[in-house]
Amino acid sequence: MAHFPKPAAGSWTENWPELGTAPVDYTDSIDPEHWKLEQQAIFRKCWLNVGRVERLPKVGSYFTREMPSVGPGTSIIIVKDKDGVVRSFYNLCRHRGNKLVWNDYPGEEVSGACRQFTCKYHAWRYALNGDLTFIQQEDEFFDVDKADYGLKPVRCEVWEGFIFVNFDDDAEPLIDYLGDFAKGLEGYPFHEMTEVYSYRSEIRANWKLFIDAFTEFYHAPVLHMKQAVKEEAEKLAKIGFEALHYDIKGQHSMISSWGGMSPPKDESMVKPIERILHSGLFGPWDRPDIKGVAADELPPAINPSRQPFWGQDSFEFFPNFTLLIWAPGWYLTYHYWPTGVDTHIFEASLYFVPPKNTRQRLSQELAAVTFKEYALQDANTLEATQTQVGTRAVTEFPLCDQEVLLRHLHHTAHRYVDEYKEANGLTKAATNGSTAHV
Incomplete structure (x- = not known):
């Protein structure tokens, strides 16, 4: 497994000074009145x-x-x-x-x-x-x-x-709204990946809290230790996890990571069934025989830092659409559909090139069921987070440099709400003071 040196504190966050470095106020995830404003300002206004x-x-x-x-x-x-x-x-x-x-x-x-x-x-x-x-x-x-x-x-x-x-x-045209990230992804062979596995779950947590979990890997070596064999888990817990690249363009963001290499450098560090089926949490190891997924064929937005150990990119298209592209040649989507201030529907879909034989099919199925366990671990933890933030005993929380995209998400959601309130003449008193800023 490759190891990457830990960058100096602030090495990413300092690139976006408008986000600040102070603790973030999570009142926006527990205030019912603020949620009503998000519904009008964000979900009725965004693509x-x-x-x-x-x-x-x-x-x-x-x-x-x-x-x-x-x-x-x-x-x-x-x-x-x-x-x-x-x-x-x-x-x-x-x-x-x-x-x-x-x-x-x-x-x-x-x-x-x-x-x-x-x-x-x-x-x-x-x-x-x-x-x-x-x-x-x-x-x-x-x-x-x-x-x-x-x-x-x-x-x-x-x-x-x-x-x-x-x-x-x-609203502005879709392509203008999606911006540079989307333009940089054009040409990826999404249309070739039509074998789909989908999951849907009702989550008792604010929609932003779940996005928070998928825009940082700080939690990965702790929460998901059981997803790896014992030796690998111990290594990850000891050294931590550093992403390769972060970027923010307007209301959208992305995080690029190692991991998901195909095949793993050391097959002894994975589970027996993964060795047999050439698959696991990061998807099938064997790349599909199609154009557009080889390292030298990828669109410019993918693996932007051109890291040799690149594994996956996660693009966060505001407000609620996550697009993950994996090095072995498949992709994954997340959607977060809020139904209330502390509830939302989480949807996940895995997209593969249709299998040509039984082994390929089982490889894809193993990836799908492994992913489901991984996502349920996040969902369970976030419901626990929601209950405690909801007590309001503490509402401001410090974020590290790896959590810069969390800052950006809450900052962006607040900006939409603030602009909506200003455009509609809503005062702080009229909205019950639900305008806590990041």
């Missing part, structure tokens, strides 16, 4: 990733997404229309407001394919582009023009096969 284009393989393919982070009951339809355009609409009939697309249970997400959408209540019909095409007993209505009652659209744009929506009609 939100809702899936991949592979979920829409043909004309008429659709899926729904429940969006409690945007507002109670909010549901949307994402569909590929007859021209191949990916569109999004509120999942709501324009007649009497019934939920338009659902199966047995209105609260569950569904997917499928159709030629048109038909309301279960009174059979109003809508084309794939949202136009109202049929009104049952139309002559019973008073001066109704079907052109005025199409489905209400939600802004929808696609980047590198990732589908994003935005509930703010005045």
Whole structure:
């Protein structure tokens, strides 16, 4: 295993002086009024990733997404229309407001394919582009023009096969919002990695606390000791873990790390089943036979410091989309969908090139189940964090240099809330003083 010298304190944080070095106030993770402001200022204003284009393989393919982070009951339809355009609409009939697309249970997400959408209540019909095409007993209505009652659209744009929506009609274009990180990732073969394993869990912790856990590796040799064999765990606990590179561009950030090398330099340091299947927590060891994943083929945003021992990059696209790209040629996504100040839905998906044989399939499955254990360890710890921060006995906490992206996340979330309050004439008194600053 390669060892990297510990940099001097402040070697990363000092690059972004606006973040400061003082303890960070975590009131933003426990104040219900602040959460309500985040809902309006962030989740109704920012671009939100809702899936991949592979979920829409043909004309008429659709899926729904429940969006409690945007507002109670909010549901949307994402569909590929007859021209191949990916569109999004509120999942709501324009007649009497019934939920338009659902199966047995209105609260569950569904997917499928159709030629048109038909309301279960009174059979109003809508084309794939949202136009109202049929009104049952139309002559019973008073001066109704079907052109005025199409489905209400939600802004929808696609980047590198990732589908994003935005509930703010005045928001900047997606590519401008995603910025330099996204431009530097263009060309990576995401479209080749269509074998997907997904997990979803309801977490009793604030959405930012979970992102905090995945933007630093300071905890890795402690919390995840049991993921490694005894000798490796002891080494990690002793020397700690230092990332290779951090970067911040506007509201987005990234962390680059060693680890995930393929294959490991010392196979005796991994578990027997990992040696047999050539896989583990960092994914399959054997690189897929596709273009775009070799070290000399990677887009410029990946492994930006060009480290020979690079293993993975984690891109944090604000507010709630994490994209991890692994050296062996696969990627992982996280989504954090807040449902309240101290609850959120965590979604994780692992994307691989489809296996060509049984060994490759088992290699991917081992990575998926190993990852699940790893993520549950983080989730369990964060629920314990939420209960104690919620007591307000202590609300300010010191962060080390490795936790610079945590500072950035809370700073950015506050900035959005502060700008929203200023634009809407909200005073500190009107919001119950819920504007504690980082």
